[in-house]
Amino acid sequence: MVSSEFADRTHKKLVLFDVDGTLTPARRTASPEMIQILRDLRKKVVIGFVGGSDLVKIAEQLSVNGSNVVEDFDYAFAENGLTAYKMGKPLASQSFINYIGEDRYKPLVNFILHYIADMDIPIKRGTFVEFRNGMINVSPIGRNATVQERNEFEAYDKQHGLRAAFVKVLQEKYADYDLTFSIGGQISFDVFPRGWDKTYALRHVEDQGFEEIHFFGDKTYKGGNDYEIFTDPRTIGHSVSSPDDTIRILKELFLDN
Ligand code: M1P
DSSP states (O other), X not given: OOOGGGTTOSSOEEEEEOSBTTTBSTTSOOOHHHHHHHHHHHHHSEEEEEOSSOHHHHHHHHOSTTOOHHHHSSEEEXXXXXXXXXXXXXXXXXOHHHHHOHXXXXXXXXXXXXXXXXXXXXXXXXXXXXXOSSOEEEOSSOTTOOHHHHHHHHHHHHHHOHHHHHHHHHHHHTGGGOEEEEOOSSSOEEEEETTOSGGGGXXXXXXXXXXXXXXXXXXXXXXXXXXXXXXXXXXXXXXXXXXXHHHHHHIIIIIOO
């Protein structure tokens, strides 16, 4: 049985969304049309987001006039679900540092910083390693890059494969750490224990009695950070090319009938 908290919905279905490239353009805010579609959708089904970023950044993208994003969605999953809320209330979570331990983390981060220091790329900014609850995020240009600098780095990386080469080195050197390295965005990659990809969020919802769990994402190809949850047997996956494509499919499946 689906929780009585959701008794007002017409369908006992859960619809989960990736954020960047699915609900919003990369690292940008959601359009007024998308916000309206989500409000309409929430009257019919239970909705949630599953983002790789931390909650502060997702809130910047999805909050409307300072609204509380963990209340605008029934489920809010940041950092792949390592930070999780249901109806505005926090759910239990684990942390990357507890899992990996200080003794193993230190050599890993030292190696990453040395590697970035030795990278010869057109420009560097700041915040090369972002330490989050459920993962670390590693960026050769640095997370302080502007939107234009991000776009330029992304294009440069497409040509030179910098992140892919970096990840390969880390996979080999730290094979015994059992980590996943996921290139989900424009300027960085995420590092987290194996299994802590977006399917992690499903453990919060799989026993909640939903008839169907839908997932919408743009990086659904192998190696993309939506791949595991998109292909998971517990979800019905939808691969989208942009937020407009998400709107189109939502209308077709849930709203235009
Ligand atoms: O949501 C996808 C990714 O978005 C950001 O990536 P980037 O800054 O490289 O564009 C990061 O928050 C990353 O953790 C996340 O997976």
